[in-house]
Amino acid sequence: MKAAVVSEFDSAPRYEDFPIPVPAGQDQMLVDVLAAGLHPRVRSQADGSHYTSTGELPLVPGVDGVGRGPDGRLRYFVLPDTTAGAMAEQTVIDTRRSIVLAEGTDPVAVAAAMNPAMSSWVALRQRVSFQPGQDVFVLGATGNAGQMAIQVAKRLGAGQIVAAGRDADRLAALPALGATAIVPLGAADTAERLAKTAADVDVVLDYLWGPPAADAMAAIITSRADRGHPLSWIEIGSVAGPTAAIPSAALRAARLQIVGSGQGSVSTREYLAELGVLAGEIASGAIAVDARPVPLAQVEQAWAATDARHRIVLVP
Numbered sequence: 001m002k003a004a005v006v007s008e009f010d011s012a013p014r015y016e017d018f019p020i021p022v023p024a025g026q027d028q029m030l031v032d033v034l035a036a037g038l039h040p041r042v043r044s045q046a047d048g049s050h051y052t053s054t055g056e057l058p059l060v061p062g063v064d065g066v067g068r069g070p071d072g073r074l075r076y077f078v079l080p081d082t083t084a085g086a087m088a089e090q091t092v093i094d095t096r097r098s099i100v101l102a103e104g105t106d107p108v109a110v111a112a113a114m115n116p117a118m119s120s121w122v123a124l125r126q127r128v129s130f131q132p133g134q135d136v137f138v139l140g141a142t143g144n145a146g147q148m149a150i151q152v153a154k155r156l157g158a159g160q161i162v163a164a165g166r167d168a169d170r171l172a173a174l175p176a177l178g179a180t181a182i183v184p185l186g187a188a189d190t191a192e193r194l195a196k197t198a199a200d201v202d203v204v205l206d207y208l209w210g211p212p213a214a215d216a217m218a219a220i221i222t223s224r225a226d227r228g229h230p231l232s233w234i235e236i237g238s239v240a241g242p243t244a245a246i247p248s249a250a251l252r253a254a255r256l257q258i259v260g261s262g263q264g265s266v267s268t269r270e271y272l273a274e275l276g277v278l279a280g281e282i283a284s285g286a287i288a289v290d291a292r293p294v295p296l297a298q299v300e301q302a303w304a305a306t307d308a309r310h311r312i313v314l315v316p
């Protein structure tokens with residue numbers, strides 16, 4: 001079969017022949033892949049930098065996707081750590097890590113949206129006891145996952161939804177998705193604007209980490225009306241840096257708890273519990289991402305396109 005094949009971690013995958021993987025055990029199934037999302041998680045899998053990487057090569061990247069098995073049913077699947085990923089004409093799935101989609105569901109939309117949407121969905125539903133009416137601050141709201149976080153927070157009943165990001169055009173588009181206030185990052189008055197709009201939020205969904213997280217934390221904590229009011233800071237992504245200089249006083253001066261949300265801190269069982277309802281939200285169009293389908297044969301060009309405006313989906 002044809003697949004996107006990584007032979008060395010410092011070059012993009014290439015469209016090449018790869019052996020068809022073989023199901024082992026009654027829960028495994030060979031599926032024809034219809035769509036597989038090119039998420040940041042997949043890029044870090046393909047360059048060996050993700051924390052789950054074992055260094056084994058060659059590998060076919062792709063952590064999730066939509067496919068059709070011999071039973072004729074359309075499924076969204078999440079793969080376990082494997083060297084035979086979703087960016088191939090066929091892959092082996094574990095049916096216990098899949099859900100059957102209604103016939104007529106757009107495979108590209110689901111493959112594009114599940115990974116970025118799951119990041120905030122699972123954070124709010126599994127990592128904190130989020131209640132409707134609570135206020136949310138999305139740090140790094142201009143990427144695909146951040147844009148979906150605004151929609152997810154709204155869908156789950158958030159009150160105020162403050163969105164901060166760098167790209168001015170995409171930031172300006174966020175109120176249409178549900179943001180009640182927007183704050184440009186890197187401006188002279190960023191801290192002041194955060195103090196005005198986000199001081200009293202209940203939950204932070206942080207896609208950036210690094211210096212913007214430390215700066216935003218200082219701005220929020222020092223301006224809270226009630227520092228005894230709980231603030232849950234959920235670390236989800238680290239596009240601005242793998243480490244952040246959090247002052248110790250931040251943890252003493254306010255009722256701040258910092259938790260992470262991702263593979264490991266959220267169990268497979270907890271992820272699986274959320275798949276069905278989230279897929280339904282996406283299939284109905286209630287939560288949407290701008291998906292761009294690209295033929296699998298053009299995987300090298302897809303890899304070179306890093307514009308976060310769209311989520312690329314490879315289509316075998």
Ligand SMILES: NC(=O)c1ccc[n+]([C@@H]2O[C@H](COP(=O)([O-])OP(=O)(O)OC[C@H]3O[C@@H](n4cnc5c(N)ncnc54)[C@H](OP(=O)(O)O)[C@@H]3O)[C@@H](O)[C@H]2O)c1
Binds near residue numbers: 167309
């Ligand atoms: N833990 C989880 O469950 C989970 C799930 C999905 C994604 N993630 C992580 O979440 C992060 C975002 O994912 P995504 O799918 O949204 O990626 P994406 O669509 O590629 O968006 C990334 C965004 O990061 C912003 N950015 C990059 N460097 C920045 C910096 N130094 N300061 C401020 N903004 C910066 C860019 O915004 P501008 O265009 O405004 O510059 C870009 O829009 C990634 O780290 C990803 O691995 C985690």
